Amino acid sequence: MRQTVLGVFLGLIFAGVGVFWWQGRAQVEELAPPPPEPEESAEVDPDSLPETDPGDMVGPAPPEASELTREERRFFRYDRNRDRKITRNEMLSTRANAFRKLDKDGNNLLTFEEWAVRTSDRFAEMDEDGNAELTQAEFATSAPKRTRKPACRC
Secondary structure: HHHHHHHHHHHHHHHHHHHHHHHHHHHHHOOOOOOOOOOOOOOOOOHHHHHOOOOOOOOOOOOOOOOOOOOOHHHHOOOOOOOOEEEHHHHHHHOOHHHHHHHHOOOOOHHHHHHHHHHHHHHHHOOOOOOOOOHHHHOOOOOOOOOOOOOOOO
């Protein structure tokens, strides 16, 4: 019973504070100056675009597209710090989405360690000189084999 009375009492207090706050905002808006009158000039077509003279202003130059080969683009997806070498950590960091794709049913039976062993083995296969870094030539050996789809003769 005491909690009900206390709840009703606090509700009335909050309602009173809300009413005073609301009235205070209404008084501020009553005393606000009226909006400025629109300038009376020739009729303006609402569909016309505004015209300005930029003067000597010059906008930024558009970005230039780099001419990278397909293999260079694939290499730089893994080479996060752009030092032209892929470390083991860089290779593993981009493979999280592939791990999610491997776990088709979402039951997490494929552990990350099992997946990391596969990726580490693949990295070791690509790293011919064994220095724990991939050059572009070493990385190119891992390119997926692409086969052309036959043209449809419908």
